[in-house]
Amino acid sequence: MTFFTRSLLALVISSFVVGCGNEVEPTVPMPEKPPVIEPEPARQEIFQIGNVEVLGTVESVLINDQMGSQKLVSIDTFKGIQFATQSRFQHSKYVTMEETLNSDGQVDATNYGASCPQAQNKTTQTIDEDCLYLNIWRPSGAESGKTLPVYVFIHGGDFEYGSGSEPVIEGDTIVAQGADDKKDFIYVSFNYRLGLLGSYWVDGANNTEGGNFGLGDQKRVLEWVSNNISKFGGDASNVTLMGQGAGAMSVGILQSQFSQEVVAGETFQRAIMQSNPYGFEYKNDDAAKSYRKSICEEFDLTRPIFGCTNDADEKIKEKSIEEILTAQNELLNPVNKLVDWLAENVLGGKTATPMHNFMPFAPYIENDGDQAGYHFTEAPAQGGLTVDTVIGNNANEANSFAMLPSLTFLIPLVISELCDNTDNITRLSLCGGDPILDESGQAQLVKALSRWLDNTDNKRYLAQKVSQVSFDNVAKETERLTAYGVVTQLFFGLGNRESINELLSLTDYYPELENELGGSVANMKMYKMLMNDLLFNGPAREMAANSLEQGGDAIMYQFEVAPSFNIWGDPSEATDIFKAIGCISGACSGSELAFVFNKALRLDGSEVKPSSKELALMNKLSRLWFSEALFQSEHYNANNDNVIIIEDSGQINTEYDWDFNNHQGIDPLLRNGRLEGLKELELTLHHLF
Incomplete structure (x- = not known):
């Protein structure tokens, strides 16, 4: 008994x-009841790191062990160590620890450094251009001479916001767990330049390192880790570079073997990419140069025909950070993004698709004629996986990726205005519910949309509508017009008309009539499914299948957990509201972070109350993610189509024939799995190459 x-x-x-x-x-x-365990107060301590004294902190971290019992574990933290200096529109310069000593002859690593410039409501830290700092968490006692595995994490945020010091990605819990399990490792996070200051176009003919300053910052931190982590007890030859969202995109770029400064295999030997949209098309050099004109316009530094004035770069350098962020905020306004996107559809762009307008500060491919480029020279989908890589996505990525959720709000709103006012245009076939437009219909619609948005009053009206967006009123409008077919055709660009029409003719993606009952709801589901297939799951599966050809090996995963809490919380800005709504019913972008880092927190750092099942999965997944066991999992084999599934039930299992079992199509061409069918039809990455 x-x-x-x-x-x-x-x-x-x-x-x-x-x-x-x-x-x-x-x-x-x-x-x-078990006694309440309280962490001991943190205390500052001087550590001898190589030839330098570093003032760090010893922290007592409360964790649940693998049996679910609470215990305290001691770790060392080093926050706000400078790894490089920066000047505006120049690449950062590596600094040694000896160069960062304070007046006491020590490196003060007790507080986070400032976050790189961004909207202040996007970060929990103060912002400053002096922002190139890293943070280190290690088990207490991990001194020089040990060879602990090292994990370096690149934060996400659409290359617009975020930092290495956000609470949900802090390394205290995971490092303490590793120490308690006798599986010690070191975790590093850091900041890199964002927005206009991170990806401003620079003429490669005049500056051999070009632009993409944020990518350069990432390479400098990897150089710093390579040179210094052994002094903290880490193994510089056992570094795993990992990232989420924009951070995963960065990891994909840094895997390239064709830049002027190769880091894959040199400063990191393995990779983890959480939610890398390999189907995303980056700006090329011409498109980046063209976008520079939009930046110049915000500062009134343009001249007719020629674009930016000759002194534009110097003038922008002189602007205050407040002026820079004001201009950047205007460029990121959803209405202005929409205008740029449509303009490229009308006039034709420098790239195969206009989708880069929705993530305008992502890095750009630098190749330009005879200029080979320096940091970013080929599309990541071309370069492949050059080190052993864990690659995967969340089940509902497209629900909250970049500006995708905004499109099905903005485009239908404008179309509704056009359809209600026959004085503007000849009656569009779309107004009668025509789900797919032919070539003339597409041209007619794009011109009508552009003409409507060219009117200042109309843009003001649309901006007002966006500013009035609230979580509740958008969430209720699930049966409104989605314009799914049109949005899809325009998203991938009219230059891809033939292949997109082929795609939309497949039964699984064929739009329903939106003037019929349930048509809009069905179309919204198809829109999200199609974007997941073409931007995330399909490309990731192809990258995994082709990995051995590039020298790496792949382990593929899918995160299917729909948390009981919304990772986006209760945002006030329209674009974040759209993302939060997309996270209501599924595993959207970023949902896995709380589980990977075992943090009961939202992206903004606010606390949540996970269920007991979620807490158990957090305890389990965070231990797996930062362990050798993850890379010892069965490597992806296209014949087996084996994928690690992190299930909503809390179980972690390997599933075989993943595409067939989860994406079996209705169309005869897709019955062996939508992703395999798209691959055979050469539609997976059709819009890129």
């Missing part, structure tokens, strides 16, 4: 006794 059973029996007996008027007390006490 268990203790619990005996206790329960005693309670039952005593209740009968009390019912009879007897004063006898139960003889078996109730189980006591």
